[in-house]
Amino acid sequence: MxxxxxxxxxxxxxxxxxxxxxxxxxxxxxxxxxxxxxxxxxxxxxxTSAPGLRAGVVKWVREDKHFGFITQRDGSKIFFHHTGVVGDPEQVMRENAPVWYEVMSTERGPQAFNIHLRE
Ligand SMILES: [Zn+2]
Incomplete structure (x- = not known):
């Protein structure tokens, strides 16, 4: 390429x-x-305040797999909690997994949810 x-x-x-x-x-x-x-x-x-699915890549996941971060298109990282993962968490909660996700705002800042594998 x-x-x-x-x-x-x-x-x-x-x-x-x-x-x-x-x-x-x-x-x-x-x-x-x-x-x-x-x-x-x-x-x-x-x-970033607009609704809808975005493409991201899982940056890292904590060893106990309770949370991690996704690299967004602009290079910034967004937090996610394992409860925001849809489907098989083993597939999604690993480094470099390509994912779709949505963003919601929480008291602690933006957080990803509806996270699933991007085929
Ligand atoms: Zn413009």
Whole structure:
């Protein structure tokens, strides 16, 4: 797979932004599907309050498998508790598992739920 900087236009605010090689490589390394972002980084940040499924990759899971963190598309990490996992926790609660998840806000900040394996 070859990467090159792409000049894109945000479909929300209309601004031009660069989709950099480094970002494309990083996302590929994390196992995200190859797709061109339709929104600029600023609009993507605001998107974190929007409902719906997002693609992520499990960063790490605590040994007792009660909680862990998911790497999000923007590279930030989001907390999850094992009760937020749907389906077989053995499949989901392992490092580098590609997952879908939703985000809810809690008193302690954002938390992932409805986490299931991304085939
Ligand atoms: Zn934008």
């Amino acid at each position: 070859t990467f090159q900087d792409q000049l894109l236009t945000c479909e929300v605010c209309g601004k031009t932004f660069i989709y950099r090689i480094e970002e494309q490589r990083q996302l590929a390394d994390w196992g995200f599907p190859a797709e061109t972002p339709r929104r600029c980084p600023e609009c993507r940040k605001q998107e």
